[in-house]
Amino acid sequence: MYDEEDLLPLSALQHLVFCERQWGLIHLEGIWTENRLTAEGRHIHDRAHLRESESRGDLRIVRGLRLRSLRFGLSAKADIVEFHRIKIDECGPQDPPGVQLHNTSGSWRPYPVEYKRGRPKTDDSDRVQLCAQALCLEEMLAVPVPIGCLFYGKKHRRYEIALDEQLRRRTEELAHRLHQLTENGVTPPGTYGKKCRRCSLLEQCMPKLAGHRSARGYIERFLSQIEQETET
């Protein structure tokens, strides 16, 4: 179990899946460059948080809910958490129980919805992020969250995601790795590859310069070398 002050941002998991070095540059060195893709992504998230929570029949929509898991050491603000009323006649004995909501009757099933720009990715970063939100909800509400969904702006449609054992294990391992790397405090090295062309930190990272673990360290060494050369 982690203490409140040791919680790390859940959104860091997606950087970790994409590239551990990118995670280090953003979360350890505080380097962030916005490109068209990240700006579009931010816009979609801002829009998701803009509207108030709402209620439509058997559906409750809660925006910007604060999530946290002391077990996995993560915290976040969810885009949207829907609560679906469990219909007694459609409910079998093996179905997971729901939660009671304030000022409502019946039982409700939490269903996280994560907004993304673009299309579904080839890696599992979005599914991991969604699953981590579900793990937080399960810990906070003490009910199972077996499914959630990802909404992609380019496709303008939802994809329902089963939060199965394999995805849960992967998410738990990544949360553990996130804490390990944070404690270590050193930006992991990077290897130049296809994904670097999509990376907003390509210029700062300089992945072709093998051996420079910290971009900031490299720049500092470079500047001090110039200073020494001007002094002599």
Ligand code: SF4
């Ligand atoms: S440029 Fe490549 S190695 Fe560097 S952070 Fe981005 S993806 Fe990782």
